[in-house]
Amino acid sequence: MDAALIASECIDSRTKGETPGIMCKLDIQKAYDHVRFSVLVNGEPVGFFTSERGLRQGDPLSPFLFILAMEGFDSMMRIASQNSKERGGLGIRNLRSQNESLLMKWLWRYTGEERALWKEVIVAKYGEINPWCTENVSEPYGVGVWRTISNLWPQMEANLYLKVGNGNKPKFWKDGWVNQTSLKDLFPDLFLICENPEDRVCDCWTEQGWNISFRRMLNDWEIERVAVLLGTLGGISITPTATDRVLWKLSTDGVFSVKSAYNSGLYEMTRGTQYPWRYFWKSVMPAKVKGFTWLVIRRACLTQEVLQKKGRQLVPRCFLCNITGETNKHLFLHCKFTTQLWNLFLNITSTSWTMPEHTSDLLSC
């Protein structure tokens, strides 16, 4: 996992860099219809060798391969739903949320791992805002995965709190180390007159206790405010031998887990309505049909459009009508042959229907 992240970030830097250089990656890719080897130099594909002719729609063997693949998918689905019954509801879940929970694990590791190579690469490349978080990744393009991961920081940060040890890392005013809040927010008036807003917690601690410096003499009412501040800090003391720790609010032991992140419903809250996959997977359709529908709606079927995006050289023509390009929405919705099939079905079921623009609208209407 570490190696994959490092490789992705190195390629990203290489492709954006001004200095010439060479980077080779040998990639052995296996899809259900073919095996191929591709070579990337500086992130650009320079060609691929196909070990055998690719098989796809139009090829007499292809439907059989498709059925084989779907049989495999079918049994995977069956195992997954069996597991879900045994584990009481876990199993096939929202893949995107699952994926984001997994990516958040990186942010968690970032807060805790001191001397890991992958972290050094990331820090060197992006810089740090504080010991727990990198600078925002501003480049809108590139292949680095850290960009995607760091976008999840707001969700992560909202569920973290600090437990101060020796106070070497957190900033006294700016980090949320007191009651999960920053002193800047609790005492904005005092923050304005503090001597150094960048002070770390340990800078404000002596063996005699807290020692906070201000830029000028305090007024009477400010002295009262400082007394309140010291009262707030009353229960906290610095332990020189302990390290500062970042803890996770959503688990009892303060340790991040993918499961707790997923179960918190973090994503449903932030993202509003979700695609109705939950109901879809629960429906009574045969798993094979569900699998195929899922592929169509996610535009993951190997249409010519998708093959082209994968770098295959071809003249895009719909396999059925030979008139226009074989896009996902054309092949499954708008092609004149497909339309005949739809009309047949709609007539049989006496349904009035307006064909949606995209296949993704099929389930939501």
Ligand SMILES: [Zn+2]
């Ligand atoms: Zn067509």
